Amino acid sequence: MNRSVQKSNTSTQKFIEIADIVDDVVIVSGSNACLIIEVQATNFALLSAEEQDAKIYSYAALLNSLSFPIQIVIKSKRLNISSYLKLLEEEKQNSKNPKLSEQIGLYKGFVEELVKVNAILDKKFYIVIPYSSLEKGLTGVKEQTGMNSSQSFFLVGAKASLHSKAESLHAQLGRLNLKTETLEKERLVKTFYEIFNDINIDSQQTEHTTKPMTLGKEQAK
Secondary structure (H helix, E strand, C coil): CHHHHHHHHHHHHHHHCEEEEECCEEEECCCEEEEEEEECCCCHHHCCHHHHHHHHHHHHHHHHHCCCCCEEEEEEEEEECHHHHHHHHHHHHHCCCHHHHHHHHHHHHHHHHHHHHCCCEEEEEEEEEEEEHHHHCHHHHHHHCCCCCCHHHHHHHHHHHHHHHHHHHHHHHHHCCCCEEECCHHHHHHHHHHHHHCCCEECCCCCCCCCCCHHHHHHHC
């Protein structure tokens, strides 16, 4: 029994390829690492034509200015709004104003019908910055071949490189008026857990619900 469990855990670890998470750095197999920046969405459709053009040109300038590769990841999860509907029903019942109670009931009915027609999704946008020990030349080759496999030595180089790249990206995204955050260990663990366990998100537990970011759509095209 223990052997089968051990084999299962080993297989899962090989699939995920995450060796460790130290502060804000994800260490993966093969002397590689990455840093993840979460980008809050903006409603592109509500902008004026001039503002939309400015966003597009600024986004193109950002891509052209990059001297290192990045990966843009869009995570979509079905939003569980059952607790939100329950909250609306409680507000309706507790309201002493008949007109307000009626309006809450109408809104609750609208939300219920909306959910039947369209899936309510929580979308989050991430920029993944990779790091390879090969960036350090011969020293990096020695790390990959195990000649110099000290994790602390590798981590120092990874943090220096990733933080430098992240600082540049934060500045560029700031010019697009996009709020960004480098994910720390706790948020990283939670994010990976949700991804690999395919968890539906409860609307009352979501830290912030974001609308689709058209910049991400443009990249997807």
